[in-house]
Amino acid sequence: MDGQRPGLVVVGASLAGLRGAEALRDGGYDGALTVVGDEPHRPYDRPPLSKHVLAGELPAEATRLPQLTRLRARWRLGQPAVALDRERRELRLADGTTLPYEKLLIATGARARPWPGAGADLAGIFTIRTLEDARDLRSALALRPGRVLIVGAGLIGCEAASCCRDLGLTVTLVDPNPTPLARLLGTAIGGTLAARMRDSGVDLRPNTKVLAFSGDAGRVRRAHLAGGAEIATDLVVIALGATRDTGWLAAAGLVADPGGLTCDAACRVLTATGEPDPAIYAAGDVARWPNPLTGGRLVTVEHRGNAVDQARHAAANMLAPATGQIPYGHLPSFWSSQFGLNIKLAGLTAGADALAVVHGTRASRRFLAVYGRAGRTIAALSFDQARWLPAYAEAVAAGAAFPPILGATDRPRIETLAPGWPGPRRLEAHHA
Amino acid sequence: MPDETLFAQVLDHKNRANPYPLYARLRETPVSRQADGSYVVSTHAALSSLIFDPRLSSEDLPPSRRPRTGNPLKDWILNPIRNRVVNAHRPLIFRDPPDHDILRGFVMKEFTIARVRDSHARVAALVDTLIDRCRGRDRVCLVDDLSYPLPVAVICELLGVPEADEAQFHAWAIRLATALEPDARHDAAGRREITATFDAISAYMRRLIREKRRHPADDILSGLAARGDRKKPAMGDIDLIATAILLLVAGHETTVNLITNGMLTLLRHPEELEKLKADPERAPRVIEEMLRYEPPVHFRTRKALGAIDVAGTTIPAGSSVVLLFAAGNRDPARFAHPDRFDPDRPDNQHFGFGGGLHYCVGAPLARIEAEIALVTLCRRLVAPRLLEDPPPYRSGASLRGPKNLGIGIAGIA
Numbered sequence: 001m002d003g004q005r006p007g008l009v010v011v012g013a014s015l016a017g018l019r020g021a022e023a024l025r026d027g028g029y030d031g032a033l034t035v036v037g038d039e040p041h042r043p044y045d046r047p048p049l050s051k052h053v054l055a056g057e058l059p060a061e062a063t064r065l066p067q068l069t070r071l072r073a074r075w076r077l078g079q080p081a082v083a084l085d086r087e088r089r090e091l092r093l094a095d096g097t098t099l100p101y102e103k104l105l106i107a108t109g110a111r112a113r114p115w116p117g118a119g120a121d122l123a124g125i126f127t128i129r130t131l132e133d134a135r136d137l138r139s140a141l142a143l144r145p146g147r148v149l150i151v152g153a154g155l156i157g158c159e160a161a162s163c164c165r166d167l168g169l170t171v172t173l174v175d176p177n178p179t180p181l182a183r184l185l186g187t188a189i190g191g192t193l194a195a196r197m198r199d200s201g202v203d204l205r206p207n208t209k210v211l212a213f214s215g216d217a218g219r220v221r222r223a224h225l226a227g228g229a230e231i232a233t234d235l236v237v238i239a240l241g242a243t244r245d246t247g248w249l250a251a252a253g254l255v256a257d258p259g260g261l262t263c264d265a266a267c268r269v270l271t272a273t274g275e276p277d278p279a280i281y282a283a284g285d286v287a288r289w290p291n292p293l294t295g296g297r298l299v300t301v302e303h304r305g306n307a308v309d310q311a312r313h314a315a316a317n318m319l320a321p322a323t324g325q326i327p328y329g330h331l332p333s334f335w336s337s338q339f340g341l342n343i344k345l346a347g348l349t350a351g352a353d354a355l356a357v358v359h360g361t362r363a364s365r366r367f368l369a370v371y372g373r374a375g376r377t378i379a380a381l382s383f384d385q386a387r388w389l390p391a392y393a394e395a396v397a398a399g400a401a402f403p404p405i406l407g408a409t410d411r412p413r414i415e416t417l418a419p420g421w422p423g424p425r426r427l428e429a430h431h432a
Numbered sequence: 433m434p435d436e437t438l439f440a441q442v443l444d445h446k447n448r449a450n451p452y453p454l455y456a457r458l459r460e461t462p463v464s465r466q467a468d469g470s471y472v473v474s475t476h477a478a479l480s481s482l483i484f485d486p487r488l489s490s491e492d493l494p495p496s497r498r499p500r501t502g503n504p505l506k507d508w509i510l511n512p513i514r515n516r517v518v519n520a521h522r523p524l525i526f527r528d529p530p531d532h533d534i535l536r537g538f539v540m541k542e543f544t545i546a547r548v549r550d551s552h553a554r555v556a557a558l559v560d561t562l563i564d565r566c567r568g569r570d571r572v573c574l575v576d577d578l579s580y581p582l583p584v585a586v587i588c589e590l591l592g593v594p595e596a597d598e599a600q601f602h603a604w605a606i607r608l609a610t611a612l613e614p615d616a617r618h619d620a621a622g623r624r625e626i627t628a629t630f631d632a633i634s635a636y637m638r639r640l641i642r643e644k645r646r647h648p649a650d651d652i653l654s655g656l657a658a659r660g661d662r663k664k665p666a667m668g669d670i671d672l673i674a675t676a677i678l679l680l681v682a683g684h685e686t687t688v689n690l691i692t693n694g695m696l697t698l699l700r701h702p703e704e705l706e707k708l709k710a711d712p713e714r715a716p717r718v719i720e721e722m723l724r725y726e727p728p729v730h731f732r733t734r735k736a737l738g739a740i741d742v743a744g745t746t747i748p749a750g751s752s753v754v755l756l757f758a759a760g761n762r763d764p765a766r767f768a769h770p771d772r773f774d775p776d777r778p779d780n781q782h783f784g785f786g787g788g789l790h791y792c793v794g795a796p797l798a799r800i801e802a803e804i805a806l807v808t809l810c811r812r813l814v815a816p817r818l819l820e821d822p823p824p825y826r827s828g829a830s831l832r833g834p835k836n837l838g839i840g841i842a843g844i845a
Contacts, residue, residue, distance in 0.1 A: 359486060359529070387789060388486045407738020407749055408486035409528035 004032055006100035008318065009091065010073075011081045012107030013037025015045065015065060015304065016284025020105050020311030022069040027319045033073040034099060036091065038080035038108075038245075041131055047304055049134035050156050051337060054163040056142065060135040081108070084252040086277060103318050106249075106261060106269065106282040107311060110242035110302060115151075119213025124220040125236045128156055140235055141167060148172070149223055149233035151210050153180035155336050157239030158193070162338035165200050172203040172231055174223075177422040179206055185345070185381060186419030188355055189369060192362045192383070196339050205231075242302060244286045254280075260288030260300040265327035267314035281318055283310040292329040293397055294348050303334040331397045341365065344386050346393035347379030355419040356403045358392075358411055360385050368392065371419060372402025434460065436467040439754060443615055443829045449822035451730070451829070452771065455759035462743035470752040471736075471745070474759035476766035476783075478743040483788030485740060488753060490790060492735035493526045494617060495519050496627045518630065521670040523678035525790060532789065538667055539675060539793055542655040548796045551586060555801055558585055559808045567844045571819065574837040578809070579691040580684065583801055587683030590797070591676065592644060592651025597636070601680065604633045608677065609685040612830045614733065614754075630677070637673045652679065683794060689728035689833030690802045694719070695809060696837055697726055699818045701773050709810040715803040717775040722802070723761075723784025725773050730758035730832050732786060757783035758832075815842040 008024055010017045013035050021035050037043075044063040052058035076093065083092040084104075091099040112127035114120060124145075126137040141148075141164065148164045150157045153175035164171045177183065179190025180197065197204050209226040213236065223231040246256035253272050255262035261282050263269050267289060268276035282289075284307040288300045301310075313328045320326070333346040352371035360367035360383075368388050371379040377400045380392035388408075395404035403414050438458050442451050455474060458464055462475035473479055482488055496518045498511040524535040562578045572578075584602070588595045607629040611617055617626070641657050648654040653676055660666030667675070698705040698718075708714050732755050740747045747753060761782045762770040768777075785792035792798065809816075819838035826835045 387484060391481070391485050394481075405486060405738065407736070409489045409491075409737060410486075410530050 006089070006102055007032025007034065008103050008105070009034045009036065009099060009101035010105045010107060011036045011091065012105075012109055012284065012286075013039065013041075013043050013075070013077060014107070014109050014284070014307075015043060016107035016109065016307040016311040017105070018043040018065055018067070018311075019308045020107055020283055020315045021071055021073055022067070023312040023315035024105075024319065025069050025071060027316055029319055033071065034076060034101075035071075035073045036076045036079060036081055036093065036099065038078070038094075039130060040078035042075075042077070044131055046129070049131065050128050050159040051163065053134040054128075054138055054141065054160060055166055056138060060131045060138065063131065080248070082248050084249055084254075086252055086254075086271075086280070089279065102279065104280045105311070105314055105318065106280065106286060107284045107307075108245040108248075108286050110244045110285040112238070113240040113243050115213070115236075115238045115240075117210070117212045119215065119220065122213055122215040122220040123218050124215070124234065125213065125238060127238050128160060129242065137237065141169065144169065145234040146170065147233045148235045148237065149174070149231055150237045150239060151175075151223075152239035152241070153177070153182075153204075153206075154184065154239060154241055155181070155334070156241075157237070158197070159336060159338045160237050160239060161197065161202050162200070165202060165339075170203070171201070172205060172233070173197070174205040174208040174210055174225075174231070176209045177206060178420075180204070182420075182422045185349060186352065186355060186371075186421055188417055188420045189362075189381065189383075190420075192365060193339075193341075193343075196341065196365055200339050242285065244300070246286065260298075261286050262298065263287050263289040265290050265292065266317050266325035267310065267328050268317070268325070278322060281314040283307070283314040287314075289328060291332075292327060293331050299332070299348065301330065301332040303332060305333050306330055331393060333393070342382075342384050342386060344382045344389055345379060346381075346389060347371070347377075347396040349379045349381075349419065352378060352419045352421075354402060354416050356414050356416045358403060358405065358408060358414055359388055360410075370395075370403055372416075375402055376400070377402045377404040434464050436465065438464070439466045439470070439472045439756075440468075442756075443613075445825070445827060445829075448825035448829065448832060451758070451832075452762060455756065455762060458756065458759055459763060461745075463745035463747065465745070468752075470733075470754055471747045472754045472756055473742075474756045474763075475743065476760040476763040479755055479757065479760040479783060479787070481742055482734075482740070482753070482755060483786070485742075487736055487738040487740055488734040489528050489737050490526055490532070490732075490734055491522070491528050492733055492752060493522065493611065494623060496630070497623060498627055498631075499624050514631075517670060518627075521668070521674050523674040525678055525682070529789070535667070535671060535675060536789075536793065538656055538659060539652075539679070541659075542652040543793055543797075545796065547590065547652070548800065551590065551797065552800055552804070554589065555582070555586055555804045556808070558582055559805050560812075563808060563812050563844060566841075570841060572813065572816075572839045572841055574692055574695055574839055575688060575834065576836060578805060579688045579695075579837075582691070582805060583684035583687035586797070586801060587680060590652055591679055591683070592649055592653045593640065593680065601633060601636070604629050605681045605685055608633065608681050609828065609831055612729075612732070613828050614830075633677050634673050637676045638669065641669065641672055641676065679794075682792075683797075685831055686728040686792075686794075687798050687801050689831060690719075690722065690798055691805045692834050692837050693726035693728065694722045694802055694806050695839070696818070696823065696834060697722055697773055698806065698810065699816060699839065700821070704773065704775065705810055705816075707775075708807065712807045712811075714775060715807050716799070718806065719799055719802050720780050720782065720784075721773060721775040721777060724767070724777075724780055724782035725761070727758050727761060727782070727784040728798075728833065729786065729830055731756045731830050732790070755786075757786060812845045813839065813841050814845055816840070 010021045043065045053060050079093045081091050112129035148169050148171045150173045161173045179187045179194045182190045210223045212224045213220050215221045243258040249256040264276045267281045269280045285302045290296045335344045349371045354372040357369045366384040368385040369381045382389045458474040462478040644654045644657045734753045736747045736751045739749045785795040817840045823834040823837050
């Protein structure tokens with residue numbers, strides 16, 4: 001640093017890290033800026049990986065994110081941070097070098113949860129999180145495997161199933177819950193998606209648990225199910241969600257675990273004693289914070305919109321004085337394209353006790369539904385009916401009564417149903 | 433207390449030439465109640481939120497009612513049935529989801545980009561022919577000479593309506609277009625006239641559609657009529673007739689204003705006229721700014737089916753709501769120097785074609801027609817100047833535009 005001040009450091013060189021670094025510059029910060037990333041790549045965009053890249057419509061390299069501002073940053077790519085010393089205000093990187101900081105933004109994101117059971121080392125088992133993941137899986141799909149098995153019917157698993165069907169591959173999708181997206185959207189809506197999937201030719205196996213894989217000559221060939229049955233397969237996609245990259249913070253005296261890194265409302269990380277560290281902020285998938293728009297509950301939001309908004313917000317707070325720290329309120333939202341459907345959600349469905357379809361019908365698969373909890377509207381979901389979503393998202397953000405909008409042109413009467421939540425997640429699920 | 437007569441003043445013909453100061457006063461209360469109980473929405477933000485509000489219904493047209501004839505069979509049986517049928521099968525501009533979406537879907541499938549793009553050369557040839565006819569004169573009457581005949585010829589050709597019948601439906605179209613004007617639609621005589629005109633043009637369209645079914649051609653009406661199978665067409669005759677009438681009327685009653693207002697604006701800003709003449713590539717920016725600055729349709733009305741909270745006002749259920757798009761287009765909170773005509777303006781998100789689910793179906797066609805007409809006028813009219821400013825205006829406050837526009841010229845290039 002040639003005697004210069006150490007400046008600001010961003011750990012994590014994906015979407016949140018990039019937008020955060022840009023926001024620091026846009027906010028007028030003119031000093032030294034370093035961006036550390038464990039992947040060797042410049043920041044790239046992940047949503048297309050499970051869609052256009054798998055479909056072969058876009059090479060994985062084409063997902064590189066545009067830089068929206070001149071960063072003048074020092075990049076330390078391919079160099080994971082391995083430890084944080086808050087006393088000395090220093091990061092230690094994998095190559096043994098240390099990196100001092102005045103203020104730090106942690107945006108290390110999450111990684112795909114690997115297959116936890118037997119057979120994890122067989123060839124032909126893939127996850128989808130990184131550019132390499134998507135490139136490898138795309139190459140394998142291009143060889144037209146006879147039978148694709150996807151484990152986990154969350155967003156990534158469903159999108160992968162959709163892509164594989166579009167490629168004309170034989171697809172089996174297994175999930176321990178009664179329907180796809182059951183934990184995210186409930187089984188009532190999940191059932192609608194299940195019907196759409198089956199129409200598209202997916203062999204959907206709900207209420208099914210894979211215990212282990214076995215193979216021949218080092219290649220995966222069979223999935224062994226709870227109950228003793230088997231599924232023959234040539235390629236497996238593991239889509240079991242993500243865990244946060246917080247291992248490197250184990251000795252830092254912060255509240256960090258695979259579920260996230262806890263922050264205060266202003267995105268400052270909390271120390272083990274519950275005080276915010278004024279020099280360290282977090283944003284994106286890794287950050288767990290009391291979101292005023294979800295009733296102040298601690299949440300992590302693993303969606304693209306949050307990575308951008310929270311990083312920009314945290315950057316603004318980093319540049320602001322201690323007395324000018326602004327709480328970060330965010331209405332979580334995501335979109336997914338699969339099976340010819342555009343699915344969008346605004347809000348969080350967790351704990352919903354009521355569901356109402358307020359435009360269109362589930363049978364037509366073009367509808368808008370709202371989720372309620374204790375008489376309040378907590379989320380709005382669109383299946384190919386996004387035009388009304390902003391009006392409902394506003395109602396969700398305002399905590400409007402459920403159902404929030406009465407007198408819609410096409411829905412004089414609103415009927416309420418149960419969202420249908422699967423039973424509690426069993427942690428022993430994958431032990432073979 | 434805000435002035436509750438502002439919108440009545442907008443409707444008053446004496447303010448037609450320049451309603452913008454009234455719009456500025458309306459914007460002081462983004463959603464302002466008027467003396468008649470209606471609510472006028474005039475800021476860009478409030479309009480943006482309301483065009484995507486599911487509680488705003490477009491089915492606010494007063495029901496069709498045929499006058500008494502003295503013939504009991506007609507008065508007690510036939511006409512009530514016809515009223516009910518017509519009310520149930522209004523054109524999609526007066527329909528809500530889900531029916532609106534189905535009808536609009538059919539139209540969009542016929543109003544294809546390819547079809548619109550293919551009309552490019554034809555529009556250019558028409559414009560040149562119409563301008564050629566002005567040779568030897570020292571003045572152009574823009575509406576009669578170009579702004580009206582051009583879109584009529586274009587929409588007739590696209591739809592597949594014989595142009596020879598143009599004179600006949602010119603009168604129908606003018607009368608039907610008043611259905612968008614609040615004073616005509618709520619006045620009993622006006623309603624009767626709209627109904628009678630609708631019956632006449634319906635009979636004409638019915639014959640034409642029958643003809644298209646027998647001898648399909650490559651046009652929108654043939655396409656709409658042929659959708660579905662022979663026994664059970666996708667679109668029933670009554671909806672098809674209503675849609676055909678809508679496309680015919682909307683296809684020229686609006687574009688005429690876009691072209692005339694556009695030329696008026698260029699003549700008022702000669703430096704912009706010169707720039708466009710020198711650089712026809714500017715046309716798309718110029719047209720977008722015209723759509724903001726002097727839009728062809730100033731407002732549309734809706735009905736609130738539920739109570740709506742917007743911009744600090746609660747619109748009660750059942751209220752009539754005026755979406756004053758032209759005022760949103762001049763909102764200083766959204767556009768810097770809104771009263772300046774500036775084609776180089778960045779981020780020009782105007783409401784010139786409305787917005788939301790009723791966004792103008794014909795927008796791409798209107799853009800092509802206006803672009804070619806204005807670029808050609810700039811190139812070919814030698815030393816054009818306004819003969820009368822402001823020009824005389826047509827009666828409509830919503831479909832607002834000059835009755836005619838006299839332009840003095842030194843020749844045709």
